Structures are given as structure tokens and as C-alpha cells.
Amino acid sequence: MAKQTGKQLQSQIRRIFGKHVYGNMYGLNELQITDVDFLTKTVLGSAKIGEMHIVELVTKKFQGYNNVAGGVSIIALIEESHIALHTWPESSYATVDIYSCGEKSKPEAAYKYIMEKLSPKKQKFFSVDRGNSSMS
């Protein structure tokens, strides 16, 4: 049997499509980002918009800091990978991660949905390939 090249071997590996979009959001409404219900609905809404499917969602409300109510963390395990939202009301700051696999989901639309709900005065946005196509 002829020896296979790296390229041939790679072509036998199932291709995984994975896209991770994430951002740091500044200048948020302090009160809004302490609201677990609002933030949970926002994450659930983003999954729907992005055509992702929630397996399990976990929330944690943290203790306050300097008389400002505590921040919130929400992470959702989705069929397509995960969504994570962390907030720091004392800094009017939050970060969002949407990492979805498969060709059908729309992580950018999900991110945009959260951004519109939180209305940051400023943000830094990142997008990275988490699939296995760029191995070599």
C-alpha cells in the first residue's frame, strides 16, 4: 500500500466547522447587568436567533462590590458548543462568548442580538476559527 501524504490523511478526517465570536463590552447600564432574569432571557434569545439549541444553562449571581449589586455569570452548554456572558456592574463591563459548531448556526447574529440588548458605549469584537480545517 502506498504511503499516504499528510494532505491525504487530513482529507479523511471529518471536517468540523467551528466559529467563536466574542467581545468585551464597555459602558453598560449597571442596573441592567445585575438582572439575572433579563440576562438569562437575553442569552436564550441569542441562541434562538443564532439557531442554536440549549442543552443546559447555568447562572450565578455574585456578591456586590462597593455598594454596587453583584455581577452575573451565565454559561449555556448548547448542542453546537457554548455561550457565556459575564458582567461586572461596578465597572459597567461585560464579556460575551458565542462559540458554535456546524454550518447552520449563526454566531454573529446571536452576538449582535446580545449587543443590541446591552447597548455598549464601546466594544471590542473578535472572531476566530475553532474548526479543524486550518490544521496545516
Add this chain to the structure above:
Amino acid sequence: MAKQTGKQLQSQIRRIFGKHVYGNMYGLNELQITDVDFLTKTVLGSAKIGEMHIVELVTKKFQGYNNVAGGVSIIALIEESHIALHTWPESSYATVDIYSCGEKSKPEAAYKYIMEKLSPKKQKFFSVDRGNSSMS
């Protein structure tokens, strides 16, 4: 009262230290990355090494593909933010995210721990600032 400059206003905002290290790992042992117990222990071990504190950990085992056992997703909500591990045995592939806030935690050490347990033949590693210090 004198008008405050942007720099002065920014200096009043509490600084959040946040570091997100993540990677795409190729050429993994297919059997090992279907093993929910092994992977859960690996994530728990990484949190310990990285001086992070688990709030809640969620696992999901997916259905198999082409006679290869299914992949696994593990996401951990930690006091410091989150850890996520997703595996695709049919592609000998996994991705790891360790995102931790605070000056005490050691996300690189946690990542290295997972890397040593999974022994990828190749990987792509990324590191990004998720804190609010680089606003301007």
C-alpha cells in the same frame, strides 16, 4: 464642579483583570476524548492547578458518528469565569477555553495541564485580554 476628562472617569472604574487562553488541539487519542469521567477529572484538575473555583460543572455526551463514539462537551462555571472543553473523536479533535478573572488565577497553567493530559500532536494556542483595562 469641573468637568472630568475621559481619562479621569476611566480611572474611577474598577479594573477587571481577565485573561482568556484557548486552543484547538489536533491528533488526539479518539478513545480518550469520548471518556466523560476522564475529561471531567481533567477539567477539575485544571481548575485546581489554575487556582480557580468551580461553581457548577455541566457535561454532555453526544451521539456517535460513523461508528465512532460520540464527543463530549464540558463547561464549568467558575468563580473566575469559565472553562470549556469540546471533543470530536471522529476527527481526533478538541478545543479548550480557559477564561479567568482576577490576579490570582493561572489560566496558562490550567491550559498546560489539559494539554499534557490530552497530548495533542499539534495545537493552535491563543491568548487574549478580556479585562477592561484596554478600553481606550
